Amino acid sequence: MVGWDEVTHGVVLNSFEQEVENVAHIRPEERPYSDFSSYTATVASWRVIKPVYNRDICIDCQNCWVWCPDTSIISRDKQMLGIDYDHCKGCGVCVEVCPTNPKSLLMFAEAEDLESALSQWPEKKKKEKK
Amino acid sequence: MAEKMQLNEVEVWDGNYAAAQALRQAQVDVVAAYPITPSTPIVETYGAFVANGYIDGEYVMVESEHGAMSTCVGAAAAGGRVATATSSQGYMLMVEVLYQASGMRLPIVLNVVNRALASPLNVRGDHGDMYLGRDSGWVQLDAFNAQEAYDLNLCAFKIGEDINVRLPVMVHQDGFVTSHTAQNIHPLSDDEAYAFVGDYKPVEEMLDFSKPVTYGAQTEEDWHYEHKAKQHRALMDSYTVIDRVFDEFEKKTGRKYKRLETYMMEDAEVAILALGSTVETSILAAKQLREEEGIKAGVVAPRCIRPFPFEELRESLAGLKCVAALDRSCPMGAMGALYNETCGALATIPADQRPMVTNFIYGLGGRDFSVEEAKRIFREQKANADVGYITTPVQQFSGLRGPKLGFYEMKRS
Ligand code: SF4
Numbered sequence A: 001m002v003g004w005d006e007v008t009h010g011v012v013l014n015s016f017e018q019e020v021e022n023v024a025h026i027r028p029e030e031r032p033y034s035d036f037s038s039y040t041a042t043v044a045s046w047r048v049i050k051p052v053y054n055r056d057i058c059i060d061c062q063n064c065w066v067w068c069p070d071t072s073i074i075s076r077d078k079q080m081l082g083i084d085y086d087h088c089k090g091c092g093v094c095v096e097v098c099p100t101n102p103k104s105l106l107m108f109a110e111a112e113d114l115e116s117a118l119s120q121w122p123e124k125k126k127k128e129k130k
Numbered sequence B: 001m002a003e004k005m006q007l008n009e010v011e012v013w014d015g016n017y018a019a020a021q022a023l024r025q026a027q028v029d030v031v032a033a034y035p036i037t038p039s040t041p042i043v044e045t046y047g048a049f050v051a052n053g054y055i056d057g058e059y060v061m062v063e064s065e066h067g068a069m070s071t072c073v074g075a076a077a078a079g080g081r082v083a084t085a086t087s088s089q090g091y092m093l094m095v096e097v098l099y100q101a102s103g104m105r106l107p108i109v110l111n112v113v114n115r116a117l118a119s120p121l122n123v124r125g126d127h128g129d130m131y132l133g134r135d136s137g138w139v140q141l142d143a144f145n146a147q148e149a150y151d152l153n154l155c156a157f158k159i160g161e162d163i164n165v166r167l168p169v170m171v172h173q174d175g176f177v178t179s180h181t182a183q184n185i186h187p188l189s190d191d192e193a194y195a196f197v198g199d200y201k202p203v204e205e206m207l208d209f210s211k212p213v214t215y216g217a218q219t220e221e222d223w224h225y226e227h228k229a230k231q232h233r234a235l236m237d238s239y240t241v242i243d244r245v246f247d248e249f250e251k252k253t254g255r256k257y258k259r260l261e262t263y264m265m266e267d268a269e270v271a272i273l274a275l276g277s278t279v280e281t282s283i284l285a286a287k288q289l290r291e292e293e294g295i296k297a298g299v300v301a302p303r304c305i306r307p308f309p310f311e312e313l314r315e316s317l318a319g320l321k322c323v324a325a326l327d328r329s330c331p332m333g334a335m336g337a338l339y340n341e342t343c344g345a346l347a348t349i350p351a352d353q354r355p356m357v358t359n360f361i362y363g364l365g366g367r368d369f370s371v372e373e374a375k376r377i378f379r380e381q382k383a384n385a386d387v388g389y390i391t392t393p394v395q396q397f398s399g400l401r402g403p404k405l406g407f408y409e410m411k412r413s
């Protein structure tokens, strides 16, 4: 713990250890995040259910990436790669916004393993005829 | 580049216009505006300056005073020189954000044209609003007339933006009495004024994408205490910068400001301690009493409400017989704010050198404060000084219709 004379001026927290150029073009794992950055901290232990991602159905629309409140969707060059479970809090927003049929993201119990989750994936729902 | 304005050596401006001119000369980047009486003409005039090409910055119309101060916080965090104005209810609505601004150490300048707090609704001036923000962590300067409203606004930017301060600054002036009455004003030229204020050098600005920062982080018990201590320390120590800026201003203009203004205090026996336009009224009364009745009257006026001139007050009042602390706000269930803070400073003086202090509540909601009333207060201090104890209630309501109202009779032991 730091003393009053060492805390940052105005509660301003620097995201990086040093100045960086073109942050958007550096992969998160290669950025010099500071200890104060939420990237280096995790509260993912709050999660009780988790999103599971099914690559076979995903159309890379980026909806989930846009909507995730914790920037926990990993996407490179507009391709969905999966979920950053160190930061995902299990809110389910990504599942709500996923437009595919069936959804490419579904919530499962935290303890469920990937293989068994994928094996339970639902079939495409037929549109009900009126 | 913004157009320059040709100003005469002497202009006839009211306090609001004077403040708006100072903001223009400082070339503020963002002014957020939600007009409220009696401060409205500050942002209104500023808007006209923007429209007529005298300012390069942005003029942001917002939906409330809460929004106005929030906009200021955002714009200041982004790295701009920022200002706005408010009064009374609007100031009340801003209070929540005032704490955000000072906690984030953003050097915003806020003109507070002092006005009574509702209810009853009243657009006239008193200091109810001024006292409301006194723990919000802002430097608070008080202008007693329109010239000072102009001068202190220029100083406010320089004080707040100094790297050793980096705190927001309020400039107070009395609603209507100062804000709406015109006086002769000696402005600086645009170039001189801007050279005095200087270019704005942002610190940790959010629009510097090579160095991303988080503002206003959550800290809980881990950090909150330490941050508040650091902020308090910055405000306590800001007096050195305030003194330096006042010195520089004197060198430029010949107009001398002190954190505690004193008038005829060298040989004074009794004194009035007051804020705002009341100071000039009291000076007039003291001068007349000295000539007419030989009462050695003086006036003491904190120019700087925060940081409070604790030591200066103690020094200037020690050895005096009687002091009347005038509060232009109703403290509701206590002694007046100025009275309490003064007594705090005086409590550090040995009892035999300590003046008796009484508290006058006066001028609420714009009720006029006259030279006669100030004289009455001086005479009463003199009577107390002569007998050596307080003969009246310690707190009295001056200029109130109906039977006399006062609290705390002093029993002579
Ligand atoms: S569950 Fe919530 S936090 Fe986790 S990836 Fe989906 S949207 Fe983000």
Ligand code: SF4
Residues within 6 Å of the ligand: A057, A058, A059, A060, A061, A062, A063, A064, A065, A080, A094, A097, A098, A099, A100, A103, A104, A105
């Ligand atoms: S919202 Fe669904 S389909 Fe779109 S990218 Fe995300 S997982 Fe793929």
